[in-house]
Amino acid sequence: MKDQARAKARQLAQDFLQRDDRTGWFELLYADAEENEEHIPWGDMMSNPGLVDWLEQKNMQGNGRRALVVGCGLGDDAEELSRRGFSVLAFDIAPSAVAWCKQRFPTSSVEYVVADVLQTPVEWQHSFDFIFEAYTLQVLPPGLRAKAMANIANLLGADGTLLVICRGRAPEDHPGLMPWPLTRDELNTFLATGLHQIQFEDYQDQEQPPTRRFRIQYTRHSDQHTEAPL
Numbered sequence: 001m002k003d004q005a006r007a008k009a010r011q012l013a014q015d016f017l018q019r020d021d022r023t024g025w026f027e028l029l030y031a032d033a034e035e036n037e038e039h040i041p042w043g044d045m046m047s048n049p050g051l052v053d054w055l056e057q058k059n060m061q062g063n064g065r066r067a068l069v070v071g072c073g074l075g076d077d078a079e080e081l082s083r084r085g086f087s088v089l090a091f092d093i094a095p096s097a098v099a100w101c102k103q104r105f106p107t108s109s110v111e112y113v114v115a116d117v118l119q120t121p122v123e124w125q126h127s128f129d130f131i132f133e134a135y136t137l138q139v140l141p142p143g144l145r146a147k148a149m150a151n152i153a154n155l156l157g158a159d160g161t162l163l164v165i166c167r168g169r170a171p172e173d174h175p176g177l178m179p180w181p182l183t184r185d186e187l188n189t190f191l192a193t194g195l196h197q198i199q200f201e202d203y204q205d206q207e208q209p210p211t212r213r214f215r216i217q218y219t220r221h222s223d224q225h226t227e228a229p230l
């Protein structure tokens with residue numbers, strides 16, 4: 001079933017890209033799914049193991065600090081951060097995904113909103129202590145990623161932490177089909193915006209078959225409040 005869902009997502013992505021609509025297919029995929037997660041390729045209804053593992057390793061507690069989840073999908077990662085004491089805002093471009101999160105977690109303290117990472121609200125700038133981005137960059141065509149990364153970087157507050165998890169590839173590897181893995185060079189856009197890299201992990205995950213992932217931790221030092229150049 002997930003293979004069918006992935007094939008459908010790839011077809012939708014291709015059809016929309018051909019009409020130069022690079023993000024419109026997400027809403028259609030979620031709306032068509034009618035809240036059946038089997039139709040969502042990434043709809044595994046559990047927190048990202050790479051996030052949970054990282055939070056455990058760092059023994060990180062929210063203590064009321066503000067967290068943001070980019071492209072939150074069905075909301076499991078936002079709920080994970082909320083359980084650990086963060087005050088969480090989670091956004092997705094697809095209204096049907098946001099409605100689904102609210103339906104799944106009716107008593108949640110997470111604020112779920114519709115927003116576009118390519119046009120983030122001005123009032124969000126530099127206002128989050130922790131930002132989690134998993135698998136959104138890799139579903140955006142390469143030409144949109146630099147803008148998305150610059151916007152994400154601009155949302156991070158002083159001394160905040162940005163954690164990114166994505167599929168990874170070497171520059172000489174073919175990008176293949178959507179989701180398109182990122183190279184380290186592409187991710188260096190975050191550094192060009194003034195963030196500092198704390199840790200870069202390159203590993204095979206526990207899925208069958210295993211997938212190459214990058215997990216990167218960035219921070220913004222407190223004396224850096226310059227706007228990202230992109």
Ligand SMILES: C[S@@+](CC[C@H](N)C(=O)[O-])C[C@H]1O[C@@H](n2cnc3c(N)ncnc32)[C@H](O)[C@@H]1O
Nearest residue numbers: 026042071072073092093094116117134135136
């Ligand atoms: C591959 S899914 C990952 C969802 C979630 N992060 C997860 O790991 O399960 C990518 C998500 O990003 C959302 N998305 C795509 N383009 C976006 C954009 N421009 N702004 C905000 N969200 C976007 C999609 O609707 C989708 O929910």
